[in-house]
Amino acid sequence: MVTMQRTKFGDMACSIARTLDVIGEPWSPLILRNVYVGITRFDELRQTLGISRKVLAERLKWLVENDVLVREEYSRHPPRFEYVLTPKGQELCDLLLVMVRWGDRWLAGETGPPVLYRHHACGEISHVELHCGSCGEPMRATDVDVIPGPGAE
Amino acid sequence: MVTMQRTKFGDMACSIARTLDVIGEPWSPLILRNVYVGITRFDELRQTLGISRKVLAERLKWLVENDVLVREEYSRHPPRFEYVLTPKGQELCDLLLVMVRWGDRWLAGETGPPVLYRHHACGEISHVELHCGSCGEPMRATDVDVIPGPGAE
DNA sequence: CCTGTGAGTTCCGTGAAGGAACCCACTCTA
DNA sequence: TAGAGTGGGTTCCTTCACGGAACTCACAGG
Numbered sequence: 001m002v003t004m005q006r007t008k009f010g011d012m013a014c015s016i017a018r019t020l021d022v023i024g025e026p027w028s029p030l031i032l033r034n035v036y037v038g039i040t041r042f043d044e045l046r047q048t049l050g051i052s053r054k055v056l057a058e059r060l061k062w063l064v065e066n067d068v069l070v071r072e073e074y075s076r077h078p079p080r081f082e083y084v085l086t087p088k089g090q091e092l093c094d095l096l097l098v099m100v101r102w103g104d105r106w107l108a109g110e111t112g113p114p115v116l117y118r119h120h121a122c123g124e125i126s127h128v129e130l131h132c133g134s135c136g137e138p139m140r141a142t143d144v145d146v147i148p149g150p151g152a153e
Numbered sequence: 154m155v156t157m158q159r160t161k162f163g164d165m166a167c168s169i170a171r172t173l174d175v176i177g178e179p180w181s182p183l184i185l186r187n188v189y190v191g192i193t194r195f196d197e198l199r200q201t202l203g204i205s206r207k208v209l210a211e212r213l214k215w216l217v218e219n220d221v222l223v224r225e226e227y228s229r230h231p232p233r234f235e236y237v238l239t240p241k242g243q244e245l246c247d248l249l250l251v252m253v254r255w256g257d258r259w260l261a262g263e264t265g266p267p268v269l270y271r272h273h274a275c276g277e278i279s280h281v282e283l284h285c286g287s288c289g290e291p292m293r294a295t296d297v298d299v300i301p302g303p304g305a306e
Numbered sequence: 307c308c309t310g311t312g313a314g315t316t317c318c319g320t321g322a323a324g325g326a327a328c329c330c331a332c333t334c335t336a
Numbered sequence: 337t338a339g340a341g342t343g344g345g346t347t348c349c350t351t352c353a354c355g356g357a358a359c360t361c362a363c364a365g366g
Contacts, residue, residue, distance in 0.1 A: 007179075007180075007203070007204075007323085007324080009179065009183070010260075013267040014183075014186070014256075014267055014268070015252065015253045015254075015255075015256025015257050015260065015261060015266060015267060015268070016182055016183060016186050016249055016252045016253055016256060017183060017256075018256045018260040018261075019252040019253075019255055019256040019260065020179050020182060020183070020252070022260070024179035024182070025179060026160075026162065026173045026177035026178060029169055029173060029177070030162075030167075030169060030170060030173070033167070033169050036294060037299055041312075041313085042312070042313050042314070043311085043312060043313070043314095046313095050160070051160075051355090052354075052355045052356060052357095053313085053314065053315085053355095053356090053357095054314095054315080054316085054354080054355075054356085055353090055354065055355070056314090057313085057314060057315075058353095058354095077362095077363070077364090078311085078312075078362065078363040078364065079312085079313085079362070079363080080312060080313080081312085081313070081314095088259050090293075090294060090295060091255055091258070091259070091293075091294075092255060093293075093294030093295075094251060094255070094283055094293055094294050095248070095251050095252060095255060096169055096294065097283060097292070097293075097294055097297075098247060098248050098251045098283070099168065099169045099172040099173070099248060100168045100169055100172075101168075102168075102172055102244055102245060102247070102248060103167075103168025103169060103170075103171045103172040104168045105244070106241050106244070107163075107168065107171040107172065107175070108168060108171075108304055109304070111303055111304040112302055112303035112304045113168060113302040113303070113304050114166040114167055114168065114301075114302050114303075114304040114305045114306070115167070115168070115299055115300070115301065115302050115305065116299075116300050116301070116302040117297040117298070117299060117300075118297060118298040118300060119285045119287060119288065119290075119292050119296060119297055120296050120297065120298070121285065121288060121290045121291075121292070121296065122285060122287055122288035122290065124285070124287040124288065125287075125300075126285045126286050126287035126288070126292065127286045128283040128284065128285070128286065128292050129283070129284050129285070129286045130247055130250060130251070130281040130282070130283065130284075131281065131282050131283075131284045132272045132274065132275060132277070132279045132280075132281070132282070133279050133280045133281065133282045134272060134275055134277040134278075134279035135272065135274060135275035135277065135279070137272070137274045137275065138274075139250070139272050139274070139279065139281050140243075140244075140246075140247055140250075141189060141243060141244075141246030141247050141249065141250055142243060142246075143272060143273050143274065144250075144270040144271060144272055144273065145270070145271040145273070146190055146268055146269075146270060147268070147269050147270075147271060147278075148267075148268065148269070149265055149266040149267050149268050149269040150264055150265035150266070151261055151262070151264040151265045151266050151267040152267045152268065153267070160354085160355080194343075194344085195343070195344050195345070196342085196343060196344070196345095199344095204324090205323075205324050205325060205326095206325090206344085206345065206346080207323080207324075207325085207345095207346080207347085208322090208323060208324070209345095210344085210345060210346075211322095211323095230331095230332075230333090231331065231332040231333065231342085231343075232331070232332080232343085232344085233343065233344080234343085234344070
C-alpha cells in the first residue's frame with residue numbers, strides 16, 4: 001500500500017473527498033493528462049513533467065492500485081513497461097477537460113490557451129460545457145439544489 | 154504571499170497545471186465545496202472539514218489572493234467575516250460537479266451517492282454530462298483531438 | 307567488455323501538514 | 337465589573353512527504 005497526503009479523504013461521505021483521495025494530490029492529474037496524450041512510459045513522464053523518480057513511482061503505483069492505470073509490459077527482453085488508462089481512468093480525463101476550460105478562461109492571459117481541442121463529431125475547435133444528464137439543458141453549480149442521498153452519513 | 158506545494162505549476166504552458174496551481178492541493182476543493190453549500194465562516198469550515206486552523210487560514214488566504222473567494226465582513230462589533238465565492242470561484246464549482254459524478258460512479262459503493270443534485274430547469278435528480286460548446290453533442294476525453302494553441306511554449 | 311538505456315529503489319535534507327497552545331476583540335451573564 | 341464564552345485567527349513544535357542525487361538491475365549494442 002502507498003500512502004498519499006496526510007489526511008485521508010476516502011472515508012468521508014462525500015464523492016468529492018473520495019475523488020480527491022485518488023487524484024487529489026497535485027501531480028496525479030498531470031500524470032493522467034500525459035498518459036492521455038500518449039506519454040505513457042516512466043522516463044518520458046519524468047522528463048516531460050520534471051517530477052522526481054521517487055514521487056513518480058509512488059504516484060504510478062497508487063494510480064495502478066486504484067484502477068486508474070494499468071502497467072503493461074510492451075517488451076520482454078528487455079523488459080519495458082507502459083501505463084495505460086483503464087475505463088475508470090478514461091472517465092477521469094473528462095475532469096481534465098473541465099480543468100482545461102476553467103484554466104483557459106481565467107488563467108491563460110493574452111497569449112491564449114496553450115492547447116486546443118477539436119471535437120470529432122463537428123470538427124470544430126471547442127470546449128466542454130456542462131449539461132443535465134436528464135433534460136440536456138445547461139447544468140452549472142448555480143443551477144442545482146443539493147439534497148441528501150442514500151449514502152449520506 | 155502564501156506559497157503552496159513544492160513544485161509550482163503556474164508557469165507551465167498547460168491550463169491543467171495552472172488550475173492545479175490554484176486548487177491542486179487537496180483541501181481547497183473541499184473548502185470550495187463547503188462555501189458553495191453555505192458553510193462560509195472560519196470556524197464552521199474548520200469543524201465540518203476537520204482541518205487545522207493553520208492550514209485553513211493559509212488556504213483561505215491563498216484562495217482570496219487568487220480571486221476565488223472574497224473575505225467579507227458581515228458584522229462589525231464584533232468583527233465577523235465570511236468567505237464568499239467570486240464569479241471565478243463559482244465557475245470552479247462546476248469542476249466539483251464533475252468530480253461528484255466520477256466519485257458517484259466509481260467510488261460510492263452499494264450505499265449509493267451521499268448527495269444528490271436536483272436540476273432547477275427540469276426538477277429531476279440528475280448529474281452533469283459534458284457536451285461540446287460548439288455543436289452541443291456529447292464531448293468526452295475520447296471524442297477530441299489535442300492540438301497546439303496560441304499559448305503553446 | 308564497456309557503455310547506454312529504461313525502469314525503477316534507496317538515502318538524505320528541508321519544508322509543509324497537523325496539532326496544541328496562545329491571543330485578541332468583543333459580548334453576555336451574574 | 338469580573339469572568340466566561342465565541343469568532344477568527346497566529347505561533348510553536350513535531351513529523352512526514354517531497355525533491356534531488358546516487359545507486360541498482362536487466363538487458364542490448366558495438
